[in-house]
Amino acid sequence: MDEIRMPKAEYNHHEMVVGIPRSLLYFRYGVLWERFFQELGVKTITSAPTNLKIMTNGSRRAASEMCLAMKIYMGHVESLIGKCDYILVPRILDFGLRRVMCVNFEALPDVVSNIFFESPIRVLSYNIDVSKKLDERRAMVEMAVSMGFSHGKSNKAYKKARKAQNEADSRAVKQNEAKYKNDGITLVLAGHSYILEDEYIGKPIMQYLNENGVNVVRADLVDRKAALRESERLSPTLKWELSREIVGSLVMHVHDFDGVVLLSVYPCALDSMVNDMMLRKNRITHVPILQMTLDAQTGTAGVETRLESFLDILKMRKEVEAGNGREAEA
Amino acid sequence: MEDVYMGIDVGSISTKGVIITKENKILSSEYIWTEGNPIGAVKKLVRLLEKQFDKENYRIVATGTTGSARKLVGTVLSATVVKNEITAHAVGTTTFHPDVRTILEIGGQDSKIILVENGVAVDYAMNTLCAAGTGAFLSSQSARLGIPVEDMGEIAVKSQHPTQIAARCTVFAESDLVHKIQVGHTKEDIVAGLCQAVVGNYLNNVGKGKKIQSPVVFQGGVSKNIGVVKAFENQLGCPIIVDPDGHLMGAIGAAILARRNKERRVFNFDVEDMEFITREINCGGCPNNCEIICVYRNGEMIDSWGNRCERGDVAARKAANPNAAAV
Incomplete structure (x- = not known):
């Protein structure tokens, strides 16, 4: 990673602008990143919410084998060209034993700097790698130090930023978990935050469900520590941090919802294994599960057919459970 | 004058329509x-249904549409109910087979499984957004083999040793198929292999993790293929019921749903004489550039859809009436 980080002499803090792509881990660390640079006095610019143009441009830039989320990310990076000097692309390998990230996050800085090697942008990165004793604090502080900030100032900025992110997280989790107590049909959307919160691919699905009177709860907004622990009840060997959070969240709340929509993008390596495992192990709990895989298509008919019929099934099932039996004939 | 109900199911391959009474008696049906x-198919269908229909004693008071063109056709027919095909199939089948536990369905571009408990659908799965192992797969392979798709079933049951064919993806299956033909497998074995492959693919993808319990009803266009029916019976180890009206279940379900709905609108077959056209416009209001479908009846726009936000409505109105938008 060192070859990507620029030598300190080149930085001019007052004029430099760091671009943050509104994609992938932005939905997990957005507050942390923006606050961190704000505390250091570095200007940031965040790309616009995903639209068709960003997605199309990203697909053109990305390798064909990459997942849709990665393609969208490349579109966000491209949209930042000319608006900033550096683009923040962290490398996150793991958080400890059986807590690894998808390999895409490990490769991301290298992938971005290779795809955009002709463009006038430079990649700013920090490196989280627990086997090298690089946790988030050390990694981000090292990045700031390499930019020419003092160790003390960097540390202080990190602390404030981390606190802000923690507060935002617990607020979001509290708000989300409160929805389990709402009346009506409760549906859990299980997918990575960068899919569910994406303006172009995930948001329309949430919107559709909300418009149809469903109480939508997100699986990824959960007490992460508890979810990691609970995920072992479904699979003691699952090793991906993001998948474990979602799986754990479903295990924790299995009695609180009427159905699950497993939302993934094509081709997601993690979901292809984890979602398959959940479908097969579901023989025990018999929760209705709808598996949906999104790709770069603009038609929404297939998506709507699936969601609409799934909701019908949930409603019919609920009527049976309530003892009403079959619908009264007119 | 007795009130009756019409159901129309417009799929990618075939268009089905029925008119049923309150007692689920089929007055007229067409395929x-x-x-x-x-739009052309539905106009033709309505004309054929009208021929069998007794206008003196019955009148259609509610219309339901289903199938992948349900929205478009629902607009054309001013339907009272527009419902997805899974719900329609579940409602139709459980009405005629109240004890059914599993409904298998393989259509032109979709395949699905519906699990039923006490006459009510409780769980289902559908193929992901890819047509591997559906009717489209069988008909493209039949074209390659030079066998009419209707005859495939009869040919398949003659085979003693079905050929192993990968049905995961149409492209792979095709290259596998060509290879097997060239090394000397007989046509019967290959066709039987294709039927087996469709079933294997279905059970491994759509039927994954689902408990398939008897009685099992198999419907959709592919259920007319006896080779696939036999392959299901082999792999599931239980009898498979194929209803002679199986292809009409979606339309029947749509008619029943129209009856259950409170809305009433008399249908009087005048759509045959109207002219319907659709036009696709690109909104251009933002980088999403949504594709909006506008439906015109006798030159007048009656509906539009496809836009993600309200900017699209403005664009559609502009397309409907360019002069008014300029004011």
Whole structure:
């Protein structure tokens, strides 16, 4: 990673602008990143919410084998060209034993700097790698130090930023978990935050469900520590941090919802294994599960057919459970 | 004058229509090819239904549409109910087979499984957004082999040793198929292999993790293929019921749903004389550039859809009436 980080002499803090792509881990660390640079006095610019143009441009830039989320990310990076000097692309390998990230996050800085090697942008990165004793604090502080900030100032900025992110997280989790107590049909959307919160691919699905009177709860907004622990009840060997959070969240709340929509993008390596495992192990709990895989298509008919019929099934099932039996004939 | 109900199911391959009474008696039914023209097919269908229909004693008070063109056709027919095909199939089948536990369905571009408990659908799965192992797969392979798709079933049951064919993806299956032909497998074995492959693919993808319990009803266009029915019986180890009206279940379900709905609108077969056209416009209001479908009846726009936000409505109105938008 060192070859990507620029030598300190080149930085001019007052004029430099760091671009943050509104994609992938932005939905997990957005507050942390923006606050961190704000505390250091570095200007940031965040790309616009995903639209068709960003997605199309990203697909053109990305390798064909990459997942849709990665393609969208490349579109966000491209949209930042000319608006900033550096683009923040962290490398996150793991958080400890059986807590690894998808390999895409490990490769991301290298992938971005290779795809955009002709463009006038430079990649700013920090490196989280627990086997090298690089946790988030050390990694981000090292990045700031390499930019020419003092160790003390960097540390202080990190602390404030981390606190802000923690507060935002617990607020979001509290708000989300409160929805389990709402009346009506409760549906859990299980997918990575960068899919569910994406303006172009995930948001329309949430919107559709909300418009149809469903109480939508997100699986990824959960007490992460508890979810990691609970995920072992479904699979003691699952090793991906993001998948474990979602799986754990479903295990924790299995009695609180009427159905699950497993939302993934094509081709997601993690979901292809984890979602398959959940479908097969579901023989025990018999929760209705709808598996949906999104790709770069603009038609929404297939998506709507699936969601609409799934909701019908949930409603019919609920009527049976309530003892009403079959619908009264007119 | 007795009130009756019409159900129309417009799929990618075929268009089905029924008119039923309160007691689920079928008054008229028709089954034609869609041929890539849902509006034309539905107009033809309505004309054929009208011929069998006794206008003196009955009147249609509610219309339901289903199938992949349900929205478009629902607009054309001013339907009272527009419902997805899974719900329609579940409702139709459980009405005629109240004890059914599992409904298998393989259509032109979709395949699905519906699990039923006490006459009510409780769980289902559908193929992900890819047509591997559906009717489209079988008909493209039949074209390659030079066998009419209707005859495939009869040929398949003659085979003693079905050939192993990968059905995961149409492209792979095709290259596998060509290879097997060239090394000397007989046509019967290959066709039987294709039927087996469709079933294997279905059970491994759509039926994954689902408990398939008897009685099992198999429907959709592919259920007319006896080779696939036999392959299901082999792999599931239980009898498979194929209803002679199986292809009409979606339309029947749509008619029943129209009856259950409170809305009433008398249908008087005048759509045959109207001219319907659709036009696609690009909104251009933002980088999403949504594709909006506008439906015109006798030159007047009656509906539009496809836009993600309200900017699209403005664009559609502009397309409907360019002069008014300029004011």
